[in-house]
Amino acid sequence: MAVYTEVREDDLAGFVRGYDIGAHLSCKGIAEGVENSNFLLRTEAGTYILTLYEKRVRKDDLPFFLRLMEHCAEHGIACPLPLKNRQGQILGELAGRPAAIVTFLDGISRKRPAVEHCAQVGDSLARLHNVAWEFPMCRDNALSIAGWHALAATADGRADEVREGLGETIRDELAFLDAAWPKGLPHGVIHADLFPDNVLFLDGRAPGLIDFYFACNDLLAYDLAICLNAWCFEPDNSYNATKGRALISAYNAARPLTAEEIAALPTLARGSALRFLLTRLVDWLSVPPGALVKPHDPLEYWRKLRFHQTVKSIADYGWTP
Amino acid sequence: MAVYTEVREDDLAGFVRGYDIGAHLSCKGIAEGVENSNFLLRTEAGTYILTLYEKRVRKDDLPFFLRLMEHCAEHGIACPLPLKNRQGQILGELAGRPAAIVTFLDGISRKRPAVEHCAQVGDSLARLHNVAWEFPMCRDNALSIAGWHALAATADGRADEVREGLGETIRDELAFLDAAWPKGLPHGVIHADLFPDNVLFLDGRAPGLIDFYFACNDLLAYDLAICLNAWCFEPDNSYNATKGRALISAYNAARPLTAEEIAALPTLARGSALRFLLTRLVDWLSVPPGALVKPHDPLEYWRKLRFHQTVKSIADYGWTP
Incomplete structure (x- = not known):
């Protein structure tokens, strides 16, 4: 079960404005990820995952994880692509925590795979x-x-x-x-x-x-x-x-x-x-x-x-x- | 915090096929609703909320709630509209529970309203x-x-x-x-x-x-x-x-x-x-x-x-x- 950090609406709106993805339309905490708080974010430009990194994840490791996703996505792997904000950064801060927005992937996980x-x-x-x-x-x-x-x-x-x-x-x-x-x-x-x-x-x-x-x-x-x-x-x-x-x-x-x-x-x-x-x-x-x-x-x-x-x-x- | 009923992928796919909303693309449990399990459902036709009604809600009350939403939505109130399945029903069953799909509403709730x-x-x-x-x-x-x-x-x-x-x-x-x-x-x-x-x-x-x-x-x-x-x-x-x-x-x-x-x-x-x-x-x-x-x-x-x-x-x- 995920931890949910409460995010103030104005802080969230400001964070989203830092990216070139239009105004935010909705943001729902989702029951995914044990280590982090994950939100399904809808904006005028599409659907994304907003992740706030909680204490169990070392902040120093985040550039490795995010750059790796970026590298893989850019080389044809179907994985989330971290968005760059208007300053060209893929890691920001929201509600006092490191935070990133990545592309949303459609698809269904199979608890009983065939x-x-x-x-x-x-x-x-x-x-x-x-x-x-x-x-x-x-x-x-x-x-x-x-x-x-x-x-x-x-x-x-x-x-x-x-x-x-x-x-x-x-x-x-x-x-x-x-x-x-x-x-x-x-x-x-x-x-x-x-x-x-x-x-x-x-x-x-x-x-x-x-x-x-x-x-x-x-x-x-x-x-x-x-x-x-x-x-x-x-x-x-x-x-x-x-x-x-x-x-x-x-x-x-x-x-x-x-x-x-x-x-x-x-x-x-x-x-x-x-x-x-x-x-x-x-x-x-x-x-x-x-x-x-x-x-x-x-x-x-x-x-x-x-x-x-x-x-x-x-x-x-x-x-x- | 919401209760989450585990839904098997095949059951979910079958349930969604009962509606005229295309194939389902993703389904995420969301941290909303104290009484029920809520999922943000994406299909080829759009975004919806799938709700499984847990034990605290009396099944006999569900037609009242769902018909009321339908009545209000059809009379211009901005509220979720329950979808009819191919049998014309707005209430079905999934994972042994009463279940319904309603339209998704964009928007941001304000914890500190102005x-x-x-x-x-x-x-x-x-x-x-x-x-x-x-x-x-x-x-x-x-x-x-x-x-x-x-x-x-x-x-x-x-x-x-x-x-x-x-x-x-x-x-x-x-x-x-x-x-x-x-x-x-x-x-x-x-x-x-x-x-x-x-x-x-x-x-x-x-x-x-x-x-x-x-x-x-x-x-x-x-x-x-x-x-x-x-x-x-x-x-x-x-x-x-x-x-x-x-x-x-x-x-x-x-x-x-x-x-x-x-x-x-x-x-x-x-x-x-x-x-x-x-x-x-x-x-x-x-x-x-x-x-x-x-x-x-x-x-x-x-x-x-x-x-x-x-x-x-x-x-x-x-x-x-």
Whole structure:
């Protein structure tokens, strides 16, 4: 559930006047984005998303995210394009917060994606990697393997409140990944959060990719592993090899995987499952009793992790080179 | 904060196909409406509001609300027009809930209205009363004087948790209103909740009126009294007679008040203040400890009530006939 910053009408009108998009006609807070306040803004020139960046997003990271979207949109990726204001800036300030206006993308996110959606996402992810490859800015992935140790330490001693033995599972998995994490794979800018919520489908069009606020530099195939976790499991947490084949095959067609990436994918998938297990676990343990907000279930990713631990090669994901 | 019912993409697509508005392009949950789930729906034909009616709204009341909006929109009031589906129905079902699609109104609600906004609201309210006068359906006001006794009983014994002496104030005020409540005033369909959130302003246009889900049959001047409370007090709860004059004067120009209504307005304003004091008090007392949702402050309306108790005639509201 999004945080909503209250914006005074006059402040909003003044902010919109700073752009060449006509007078504003309406502005509705929308239930999207966990980290930021998002508004659907209509003006005489069209429909946009206005985002106010809340405290959990580091202000220093915003130029990376916004410039990356601009770079990708200008190179043919269907993603939001940040607007420049009359001073040529893509980042402004509203209600005491950093704020930006980006183009609105039509499309419908699929909470229960079908095989065809997995194929489209694989293709779009590879195209994003190909285009973002040339993006000149860098941002470390705070939620890569070093960050997992910090998260595990935060949850330490309380993981077993969620499930008995979970603490030990996490420690063992971290030890495995420390030893097995691949080196020397192709790296570049990754989306790092391309979940179904963040992909907008519309018939006859490449899907729109949104929410670049976890984007960072990391192993490209790790981004594919995140998508395997996010797109190819059924609601009962069983792995769907048909969806996996569609995802990997479409990715590989647009950016061929190297032999090293293919060999590393099961390890990357374990790492990705642990990453979401850990962030969800920390969120879960930090919710005050009686709160109305129900965080994501960390055990969903514990179940996915257990599946990946049984995987012997990429063939088990439904695809072979 | 709105409740959001999750709607499956295929169900939504099927629902939209039931209307002659083209394919749906996007659908975003919006942070509006306390009682219902509201979505901003874009289709090939335009922009609409899709509402799913949650449990707090009685299904039997929905035809009244929707037909009233239709009647008003067709008679020149700037309010949402419910769409008819291909079967000619304005009420359907989606995700197991009653659901309707209405036209979207551009405009900006003013959390801190200026005098000009009060004048526009007075004019719009009177025009609404004039048009709704001929609406053939009826709905009793569950939140009129009989309902206040029930609310007071619900809060009984706990009002003093909010402020010492509040329980006695409520009992005394109810006794006063039982004796003083006017009889024989012009009655008809009223909006009954025309707060700043529910009025959308746009330069050069009559303001758009939304959220008809408290509309009912009651005294017309009681609706004006609700607006006095909702629009003419400053954030520090001081009464602004300039705003009051603008509101009443514009109302009276479009629907002249009778001498009896003018005489009764202070009593109606006391009743209206007590109504919102009581509903807010019940909500306040029912919030579980630790909940993130902060209900409206009931004491805002206790302060407004105290002002109305000092009023001797409508002149104290800034207006004389």
